[in-house]
Ligand SMILES: CC(C)(COP(=O)(O)OP(=O)(O)OC[C@H]1O[C@@H](n2cnc3c(N)ncnc32)[C@H](O)[C@@H]1O)[C@@H](O)C(=O)NCCC(=O)NCCS
């Protein structure tokens with residue numbers, strides 16, 4: 001029952017890697033989805049966000065205005081910390097619930113937690129393997145602007161809110177280099193999958 005963390009900076013290719021691992025049979029637990037779930041209309045987390053950042057963070061339909069909150073917090077360290085204090089405990093609890101459910105369903109499951117902020121928030125969890133998706137920040141910035149249509153200043157603010165590539169890489173047991181083309185990323189993921197039984201045995205011996 002290996003529990004593997006998959007992390008990387010924004011637009012580093014985490015989702016691409018997660019999809020490939022899922023095709024091999026891994027169960028993916030997606031931290032961004034959990035964030036959205038714990039922030040859904042009517043939740044205590046959403047109420048706390050409105051309490052701290054203002055009622056205008058909630059749209060008329062009761063959902064979180066993500067771009068409004070993003071423009072307030074990204075670029076303001078104290079605001080990011082305040083948001084983290086509200087959101088991260090709920091995300092941690094819910095992620096553990098989803099890991100347990102996956103292992104209850106299949107004790108031999110390979111569970112992969114796709115978690116952008118591993119180094120910032122979850123480095124202490126008992127991961128058997130930490131996989132880091134890595135492409136230089138300048139390339140990721142280009143992907144945000146050219147593929148996702150983000151403005152350069154929004155891309156810069158999101159990149160700046162995350163720890164540096166060097167600091168993130170320090171946590172890595174395995175690095176997937178995502179600066180090449182997609183087939184090159186897939187090849188590395190396939191190799192990782194094939195090597196998992198030996199790697200997991202290694203961490204347990
Ligand atoms: C502020 C919010 C509403 C902005 O949403 P938006 O859709 O505009 O951006 P998105 O979630 O795609 O994040 C953009 C990039 O910023 C990074 N990021 C998001 N939150 C944080 C944070 N608290 N600290 C540092 N980086 C962050 C993400 O990893 C991503 O790479 C949202 O990011 C949020 O609720 N963040 C707090 C929860 C969190 O920590 N999420 C990260 C995943 S665990």
Ligand SMILES: Nc1ncnc2c1ncn2[C@@H]1O[C@H](COP(=O)(O)OP(=O)(O)OP(=O)(O)O)[C@@H](O)[C@H]1O
Pocket residue numbers: 008009010011012013014015016017116133143147177178179180181182183184185
């Ligand atoms: N070699 C590569 N490996 C992975 N992604 C690549 C590669 N080359 C180009 N890309 C593109 O870069 C983008 C990476 O996006 P992806 O959603 O996989 O990253 P992410 O780390 O999950 O992003 P986010 O942090 O925003 O959730 C995609 O548009 C993908 O097609």
